[in-house]
Amino acid sequence: MSTHNVLVIGATGKVGSEVINQLSTQENINVFAGLRSMARAEEFKSKGVTPVALDLDDADTIPGAVEGIDSLLLLTGYTVDMMKQSKRVIDAAKTAGVKHIVHIGASGNDTTEVSHWGWHKMIEAYIEQQGFDYTHLQPEAFMQNITAFGWLNPNGLVNLLKEAVWSWVDATDVGAIASAALARPEEFKNQVWRLGYDTGSIQHVADTLSKELALNLTTLPLDPNDFYAGVxxxxxxxxxxxxxxxxxxLNGEGKIINADATFDKEAFKQATGRYPTTWTQFIEREKESLLRAVAQ
Known part of the structure; x- marks a missing residue:
């Protein structure tokens, strides 16, 4: 069986690192990690992964990184530059003969009241227009956000959504689908996966955390405008x-249609061999880090 060369862009992030961990143990797959800094190169080499210099803000680093690659994971940073960065990668990949792109986007909601949803749809459309085989992954809210953004803290759980119920997904589950698509591209050819498998308001999440961690968490209302000014x-x-x-x-005003939509758990199981993660399972797995966030 011939080997399949896979490049992971965003290899040090929560989704990319999960993809690295899953693919690095599979036979007949050569995994390449695109790194802005080579300071962690030895860490990747120890996993049998080949580190390559790739800075999305330096167009000159991209052609060499995609040369000889069959499938790549396209995952950019949280800035408006995602449009420029993605086009650079797609154009270089087209020249290099890359066959398949797995793109990590955002909510698959058809509306564009939220601008970055539209940015991701433009990127997806460009991937298709350039003739790649594609797998578009459209995750809803990451469960990891409660710690990544400091929402969970010693005072309680920040609530920016009022009473709105959100659809949530574990970043590990996004990585699991991405890994499956990169390893078995023919099975995922030209597919769109919306990823959200458990629902809950911020109050529901706080209650679940309190129950599972034996805490008494309160919710801390925060105006999104104040959140914006702070970040x-x-x-x-x-x-x-x-x-x-x-x-x-918009969530707080109930103006995002199907914000609480969930998707096919059986399809997820068929693709990955297990069911997607629930909030209770996430809390059990991440117990130590969640308790640290409350204790800080």
């Missing part, structure tokens, strides 16, 4: 964070 003061990308602010505002 901008810390250097976050203004254009992208405006999208997030707008999503919170």
């Amino acid at each position: 901008i003061s810390q250097g976050a990308d203004a254009a992208y964070m405006a999208c997030i602010r707008d999503q919170f505002l």
Whole structure:
């Protein structure tokens, strides 16, 4: 059986690292990790992964990174530059003869009240227009957001959504589908996967955390405009964070249709060999890190 060369862009993030872990143990797959900095190169080599220099903000690094690649995971940062970065990768991949692109986008909601949903749809359309085999992954809200953004803290759980019920997905599950698509591209050829498998308001999440961790968490209402001002003061990308602010505002007003939609758990199991993660399972697995967030 011939080997399949896979490049993971975003290899150090929560989804990309899961893809690296899953693919690096599979036979007949050569895994390449695109790294902005080669400081962690030895870490990847120890897993049998080949590190390659790839800086999405440096167009000159991209052609060499995609040369000889069969399938690639396209995962960009949380800035408006995702449009420019993605086009650079897609154009270089087309020249290099890459066959298959797995793209990590955002909510598959057909509306574009939230601008970055539209950005991702433009990227998906360009991948298709250039003639690649594609797998578009459209995750809903990551469960990891409660710690990644500091929402869970010693004072309680920040609530930017009022009473809105959200669809949630474990980033590990997104990585599992991405890994399956990269390893078995023919099975996932020209497919769109919407990924969200458990629902809950912020109050529901707080109650579940309290039950599973033996805590008494309160929710902490926060105006999305104040959230936006805070993250901008810390250097976050203004254009992208405006999208997030707008999503919170629309969610809180109940204006995002099907914000609580969930998708086919049986299809997920068929693809990965297991069912997607529930909030209870996520909390059990991440118990130590969640308790640290509350204790800080």
